[in-house]
Amino acid sequence: MDEIDFKILIELQKDGRLTNQELSERVNLSPSPCHRRVRLLGEAGVIEGYGARLSHRALGMPIIAFILVRLAAQSKSAMAEFEVGIRRTSEITACYLMSGRQDYLLQVFTASLDSYEEFVRNKLSELPGIGSWETNFVFGEIKKSFLTPKIGSR
Template identity: 75%
Template sequence: MDEIDSKIIHALQLNGRLTNQELSDRVNLSPSPCHRRVRILEESGVIEGYSARVSHRALGMPIVAFIAVRLASQSKDAMALFEDGVRRTEEVTACYLMSGPQDYILQVFSISLDTYEQFVREKLSELPGIGAWETNFVFGEIKKSGLVLDPRLIK
């Protein structure tokens, strides 16, 4: 991956709806080689896909919770069962395996505290292997870029 690939990735992260012509203009490359590079980035897994950023508030889900989970056992089987359960739980929009005192951090959006409580009682508490969890609610969003920048592009 070179600097042109990094510029392509950055431009697509800012606007995934760019036409090939617009993208090639922004990275100073002719359309055909630009298109070829994008395909290579997609096929190699650097570009995983394209999506729209959606406002959770505009969808009526103002509650954002980050749930720190500690498993009762950190065995390979316990982790696999928990991760499988998380993958099947639609309310969990992100799950990260962590270092430190917590094993996982989950992200959940909710309509209200009542619906969050319902999620906890009916789904979170049913996930296999949980020893303990702690919820932190978001009061405000300071920065949410979603960008992964190549260090060569940071000035």
Template identity: 40%
Template structure:
């Protein structure tokens, strides 16, 4: 278990966030280690669940899901059954890429990707509005993407 990350750990994480397809040799060269210690450190970061996985980044428009909707959901009440039922239902929806519990006037913020406005209407009526316990739904459509990154900054 890692107790505290050092500059090499942050360098490994940063390099992998920018290019998750680096070979161990390329990663070792990028962070100034030999391959064996670099691989050990990377494995420790994975075992500590600091690095939680690897994936390909996809262009939603070229993929066929060009519409991004941010949905603000407010529940009728916060009973265990309503909260757990909502969270279980939303987790099962493939078009929901992110779901956050948030503070403020709403309870949840969802990031949803869709093919078009007809798909949005079907998704709203058949997937979201049928979830028990929802008091309100506000949808905000992304007009343009100014910045998107998966690279976390160093915390110091």
């Protein structure tokens, strides 16, 4: 990847709806080579896809919870079984395998504390292998960036 590829990635992260013509103008490249580079970045797996960023508040889910989960056992099979359950639970929008005292970090959006309690009672507590969990609620979003740091700092 060269500087032009990084410029393309920066512009697409800022606005994934750019036409090829608009993108080529922003990176000072003619449309055909620009299109070819975008295609190659996709084929190489650098661009994973395109999508709309939605407002969880506007969708009626103003509460963000981060849940630290410790499994009862840290075996390969226990982790695999838990991860299958996570993938089937739509309320969990992100799940990260962690180092440290906890095994996983989950992100959940919810409409209210009552709906969070319902989620805990009917979904989270039913996930296989959980030994314990701790919930942290977000009071405010200080920074929320969609730019990949290495690219955004160029």
